[in-house]
Amino acid sequence: MPDFFSTEAIMLRRTAYGDYDLILTFFSEERGKVAVMAKSARKHTRRFSPVLFEPLSVLHIVCHTGRGRLPVLQEATLTQPQSKTRTDIQKMAYAGYWSELLNGWLEENAPRERLYTLFREVLSATDRLPPGLLSLFFQMKLMALSGLVPDLSCCVQCRTAPDAISDALFFPDPARGGVRCARCAGPDQRPCLSRGTLRQLQWMTCQDLQRAGRIRLTPRSLEEGLAFAEAFVPYHLGKTPQSLRVLHQIRRRP
Ligand SMILES: [Zn+2]
DSSP: OOOEEEEEEEEEEEEEETTTEEEEEEEETTTEEEEEEETTTTSSSOSSOGGGGSTTOEEEEEEEOOSSSSOEEEEEEEEEOOHHHHTOHHHHHHHHHHHHHHHHHOOBTOOOHHHHHHHHHHHHGGGTSOHHHHHHHHHHHHHHHTTOOOEEEEETTTOOOGGGOSSOEEEEEGGGTEEEEHHHHOSSOOSOEEHHHHHHHHHHHTSOHHHHTTOOOOHHHHHHHHHHHHHHHHHHHTSOOHHHHHHHHHHHOO
């Protein structure tokens, strides 16, 4: 008996397969990460419009799960194009990083409803909120929703609270799941976080996007926060995404 499933889904990755087909990896609302075959999607007489399969498109998809290795895409309808984001190279670099993170982070066929909602909200907000702030929020929430929220309440080594330290600089320690004070971390550690940035990261992790989007971060706090998140999240992923290197190059441009 043929079997079908339908779901809303955000495209994370597309790979050419054979002469005419595409393998598309989606973060789907109903099934979590799912890879599907789009037959003849690259043929001159395409079954599907090419605009459907641009990165980060939010689609409604219908797939047939037959005897093949992958479900076969039957229908795809665009529900949220990312046309504004695609014209901004820095926003695309951030979004590419989030996609690569999720592609490595998610297990196939394991629904993650709250994470899906988070990603969809963050993508929707790229035309009104700064991408750096969104990236910080996304990464802190990604860790929180995965049970990996960093302990920012005290130094993970000597357990001293930030308020009890006079110079109050802290250093990420992803292996121990938190931060170390300057005395425990030793000299020449990078990157560092001020006490104020620590507090803002703690606050942000507990907020929804509507409230977190109103926070006013100084350029220094944003830089510290991003350096912190971009040390922690790749550590949990087990590798540094290629797209993070691209993002760093783009951010360094004047
Ligand atoms: Zn310490």
